[in-house]
Amino acid sequence: MKKANLLIAVLICFTASAQFDxxxxxxxxTNYSQFRPDVEYYNGEKVQDFQGKLGYYVGGFFNIxxxxxxxxxxxxxxxxxxxTSKEFYVDFFYEEEGEVVNKVNDLMILLPVSYRLALVDFLFLEVGIQPGYTLKRTVVVKEVSFEPSWEGERATYSNFDRFDFSLNGGLGFDLTDQMELxxxxxxxxxxxxxxxxxxxxxxGLGFNL
Known part of the structure; x- marks a missing residue:
């Protein structure tokens, strides 16, 4: 009986959805991303300061x-x-210290699922969840105050936590019948x-096909 009731409920939802587009x-x-929080010593002094970096995203959606x-x-x-990571570096053996700036690039697969509600004809609100998985992490050295020859070096990391999970919230604007911001x-x-x-x-922009 429970299975039959569940099937009926699913059919009702599907039928109701089919009445709409x-x-x-x-x-x-584009995106602006950063890690948080900054890393500090026990006395509150920062040793690693996380700042934002520009990136991008591309993909597809299905609106139900x-x-x-x-x-x-x-x-x-x-x-x-x-x-972007700014670290205070100290090497007691070589007696070197200074600031090192690295750019951390995470190539990710994201699976957002959002509930969207139209506030007016052209404006909608969205809230939802977003699982994510990091396929690749590359770190590029951008600035080294005490050793400029290190700048431009890059390394690919494999030993890190790849799975992420986020809460999403946002606004959308229908620019035309086919395009949204x-x-x-x-x-x-x-x-x-x-x-x-x-x-x-x-x-970013979305285009209905």
């Missing part, structure tokens, strides 16, 4: 209508995220590598 499309844009004003939207995105903030909930969480602002 379901659509799919592609989207792309619930009513004429609300929908569920799962997405599949490929994104370049990460952070989307602004979203992702707040990471999982502490990765026992230190960091993610923070990402993204802005």
């Amino acid at each position: 379901n659509n799919f499309g592609v989207k792309a844009g 209508a619930i009513s004429d004003k609300s929908s569920i939207r799962p997405e599949l995105l490929f994104a370049n995220q990460g952070t 989307n602004l979203r903030y992702s707040y990471g909930l999982i502490e990765r590598d026992d230190i960091i969480k993610t923070s990402v602002i993204s802005l």
